[in-house]
Amino acid sequence: MGLLERLRKEWFILGIVLVIAAARLEPAVGVKGGPLKPEITITYIAVSAIFFNSGLSLKTEELTSALMHVKLHLFVQIFTLVFFPTAIWLFLQLLSITPINEWLLKGLQTVGCMPPPVSSAVILTKAVGGNEAAAIFNSAFGSFLLS
Numbered sequence: 001m002g003l004l005e006r007l008r009k010e011w012f013i014l015g016i017v018l019v020i021a022a023a024r025l026e027p028a029v030g031v032k033g034g035p036l037k038p039e040i041t042i043t044y045i046a047v048s049a050i051f052f053n054s055g056l057s058l059k060t061e062e063l064t065s066a067l068m069h070v071k072l073h074l075f076v077q078i079f080t081l082v083f084f085p086t087a088i089w090l091f092l093q094l095l096s097i098t099p100i101n102e103w104l105l106k107g108l109q110t111v112g113c114m115p116p117p118v119s120s121a122v123i124l125t126k127a128v129g130g131n132e133a134a135a136i137f138n139s140a141f142g143s144f145l146l147s
Contacts, residue, residue: 058132
């Protein structure tokens with residue numbers, strides 16, 4: 001596989017790396033109230049566009065089929081909302097005996113208890129050829145449970 005083919009195949013990861021590098025070089029572009037207005041563009045436009053695009057690409061049969069995988073949904077919700085926060089909590093117990101700042105540990109605990117962002121879960125699942133309908137359902141359902 002040539003370099004150009006590899007770059008085409010891994011376009012999403014390459015895009016993430018480029019955006020992170022651009023944000024590192026010019027962070028003022030993405031701050032709240034900045035030129036990109038992330039409080040509007042991300043919150044409303046980007047997430048809506050991702051769901052709209054995902055919805056257009058799904059067949060009704062795929063969504064219906066995905067909804068019937070109760071064991072999958074149960075596993076994903078338990079892993080995301082029970083196992084992962086518990087694992088993070090245990091990890092933080094180990095880190096608490098180190099000289100790491102207490103507020104950093106509290107921040108890590110908070111992030112560890114949050115569901116993955118809906119847009120990321122859907123995009124990454126689609127990028128690797130996973131069950132996109134199940135990803136949409138579990139992301140929306142998990143966010144609904146914690147709202």
